[in-house]
Amino acid sequence: MSRLGEFEFIKRLLSPLTRGAPGAYNLSDDAATLAPSHGFELVVTKDAVIEGVHFLASDPPDLIARKALRVNLSDLAAKGAKPVGFFMALMIPEQIDDTWLTLFAAGLGQDIDAFGCPLLGGDTTRTPGPLAISITAMGEVKTGHMTRRNGAMAGDALCVSGTIGDGALGLDVVRGAHGHLVSEHKQFLIDRYRLPQPRLELGQAEVGCDSACIDISDGLCADVGHICEQSGVAAIIESSQIPLSRAGGAVLAQAPSALARILTGGDDYELAFSVPPANVAAAIAHGLKVCVRVTPIGRFTSGQGLTVLDGAGHPVKLSALGFQHR
Numbered sequence: 001m002s003r004l005g006e007f008e009f010i011k012r013l014l015s016p017l018t019r020g021a022p023g024a025y026n027l028s029d030d031a032a033t034l035a036p037s038h039g040f041e042l043v044v045t046k047d048a049v050i051e052g053v054h055f056l057a058s059d060p061p062d063l064i065a066r067k068a069l070r071v072n073l074s075d076l077a078a079k080g081a082k083p084v085g086f087f088m089a090l091m092i093p094e095q096i097d098d099t100w101l102t103l104f105a106a107g108l109g110q111d112i113d114a115f116g117c118p119l120l121g122g123d124t125t126r127t128p129g130p131l132a133i134s135i136t137a138m139g140e141v142k143t144g145h146m147t148r149r150n151g152a153m154a155g156d157a158l159c160v161s162g163t164i165g166d167g168a169l170g171l172d173v174v175r176g177a178h179g180h181l182v183s184e185h186k187q188f189l190i191d192r193y194r195l196p197q198p199r200l201e202l203g204q205a206e207v208g209c210d211s212a213c214i215d216i217s218d219g220l221c222a223d224v225g226h227i228c229e230q231s232g233v234a235a236i237i238e239s240s241q242i243p244l245s246r247a248g249g250a251v252l253a254q255a256p257s258a259l260a261r262i263l264t265g266g267d268d269y270e271l272a273f274s275v276p277p278a279n280v281a282a283a284i285a286h287g288l289k290v291c292v293r294v295t296p297i298g299r300f301t302s303g304q305g306l307t308v309l310d311g312a313g314h315p316v317k318l319s320a321l322g323f324q325h326r
Ligand SMILES: [Mg+2]
Pocket: 074, 075, 078, 214, 215, 216, 217
């Protein structure tokens, strides 16, 4: 790897990222020790990102680091967990230099502070393959209170946080699509793709108010479909109610076919959750409190499968949108 060498890299750039977390022992031991707070249990999740699959080699190293951490934090958010810390395995190809590693560690440090989630341990190794970052994030919830995918009931409202579709549209802009957009909108969408906002505060605020939750990584339809499958219910999405950013709205106004991308593209890292009818006002109020818009976009019903309605209330053919349900 770089001139720094593995041990110096860990000592100089990674050990400060523990931010003094007691069980991390400054990355000086073989393992870390970890205990949840009294009355809480650990929520553990893992997501890996690989160059050429999840990001491009030319992407800024600080943003690669932050996105790798944030996609994991998004899973903790969906489970209503408060971050505790994370473990990271870094597979580094030969051509990565010290400048890249320094920027990578700086980006990671920025988000470690922003989300209160220190590095607790991990591994670094050379690889003949592409750059790969595997992160295991840990959070905590009151014992027995992790928000599952399987609690949605017929009659519950389907709510989402923030705006939907920006991530996938941002990737399309990076790839050269939507050339007609004003540069402000292009940049907004690219930023949404490169730097998702894990909805940690919202996820925690909705514990006990929502009945099931998932973060939107595979696409709105696919992820709502996961809740349906696990909960044994069906869902109806009213596409006219889906909250769009100004940039997303501008894309859709020019190209109505972009609705397919908004419904099925991934990388939003917003939350999709079911809310019993009596709790909908509270769910929206929790969003206001943490400055995240919560929008009801449909409902769960008995049966199975997912129906998307257009503005006139007619079902949209999901197969025509390229949506494959497993
Ligand atoms: Mg997820």
